[in-house]
Amino acid sequence: MIRERTLNGLVLVLLLAVPLWAMFNDQPFTITLATRAVIFALAAVGLNIALGLGGLVSLGHAAFFGIGGYAMGILAHHAQTYTPVMELPFLIEGTKSMPVIWLVAMVTSGIAAFLIGILSLRTAGVYFIMITLAFGQMFYFFSISWAAYGGEDGLLIYVRNDFPGLNTLVPINFFAICFTILCLVLLLNGLLARSPFGLALNAARQAPQRVQTVGLDPQRLKLVAFVISGVITGLAGALFADLNRFVSPTMFSWQMSGEIMIFIILGGNARLCGPVVGAVVFVMLEHFLGGLSEYWHIYLGALLLLVVFFARGGLVGLIAGREVAHD
Template sequence: MTRLHKGALDKTPGATPVPMPRIQRETWVNWALLGLLLLAPMIANALGEVYYVNLATRIAIVTMAAVGLNLAIGYGGMISFGHAAFFGLGGYVAGISAFHAFDMTPVLSWPITMPGTDNLLVIWLVAMLSCAVLALVIGAISLRTSGVYFIMITLAFAQMIYYFAVSWPTYGGEDGLPIYLRNQFPGLDTNDPLTFFLICFAALVLALAITARLMQSRFGAALTMARLNETRLATAGIAPYPIRLVAFVISAVITGLAGALFADLNGFVGASMLSWHRSGEIMVIVILGGVGRLYGPLSGAMLFVLMETLLGGLTEYWLLFLGLILLFVVLFARGGVMGLLAGRARHE
């Protein structure tokens, strides 16, 4: 397994060995970022700027996808280049279910009859379960390898699923699948942009809280040790493989749920959600924000989506500038945006 020696990278010579003020600073930065994400669309909504509400929703969803990937890459040291498979699968579950609900045709007619539904709770559950099963298969095979091979095999699995989606005409193939009516959450009007934002925001907060709690638990301790020193973990009598596999599945489920939300935000799901560009985009967000930092994905996604919107509006070559920033982060600021805002990672 390719391990990211985070502690070693973040350590600058002569840095003061007093982590306390930094902990507070990082927490403060975290809350500020989260507060900004919550308040901005509320203000935009009050001003009637729906476009910006949707932009915030996009940030929340992309953040959540990256929170999932960060669990694999940052906390587990598993550099997955195939998380678009889970993002896209979540999206297709939402799309296919809505398609059948709209058509009044069953999703499955054999062996059991399963009707389509536009109930988000059901869709989310199915999306998460599907991603868990897919991640169990992909992870079980991929985690037998490590390093570059792991990166390549996760990419290969994602590409297989991408081409499968492209060549399946029932659900739009290359053209994708429109979701004519946004799926419904019981008791809420999901068509209202602010309501839908709040749903996505709540899901993001939940994903962050679960990740934080998870990483403090015994499971998190074992996963951290699997990343930092696999031999030490095995010497303690804990086999690294099952620990990694479970983390990979949880990571995929979080990213998959983000995918389901993304399809509903756009009213469309297409094979592009499954493409390797998407895997790369989520990975770029994790790296931009700060690998293995809980709120890294949020700062990374904010930077990414704002650049995409602002620079993308000015020039179609905005990715060039993203590339330059990414280069800068990788060469000079290994802690990403969180490293710049909140200092080096704290000791665990």
């Protein structure tokens, strides 16, 4: 048994070491794989704020993942076709600049999370799971029938977007951007969990009545957590779209929501690095089992069942023991 903090450090160092090794050995595919893991981890870290800290089981986070993806897709699509996004009431041009795209992705998914959160938080328990699922499906079907942006076929972006001062076409550079963002968000997540807001949120999940008694509004705490969560997952969506240079309705699908949730549970619910471990293990399984057998989903399913039965705290819980999350 090692301490969770040591484990977190180890995971991040490993996650950095593998692509560096791949760079020196000229294996760009490994770097892409690692980037994919990092982006999935980011999406799951986002969901973990709602799920782990706030106890909000959202099966609709693909909505924010997809909104981020489409924010990138739409802006870059207009930039590459030299058409404005819209002209009325004021002119908005497309862009290939990553920071601008991220900002747009975060703001739009934040607004969406606010609206979805306000409506969904009226319900609780299994109804909450289902209503978030329904909102996710709404976006899914909307994107399918949105012919202006590719409908079912999605949008193809020819060249990866630009980041000031870096050539993003070099795989390791793009990995570095994603990895830096992941570390920053993890830092933010750690601080948030220990902040007065995080403590109040934790309490709101465990004993909403008591929180109400001391004069805090549990619903408002949960709403704020839901919005933060949506913003982070939206950012991950924009990065994911940039990694593939492709956006399609699949990013909105409920299987995507399920996968993001799987990362968390596989790694360890409410653990700081649980989502990271989960995403990395998932991407590795996808790669190696996928290479072994066409039917690798069977093994994945069996493994998930084992985790549910024998490793309730996820992989992090299995290794670092059942200490209380976030110290």
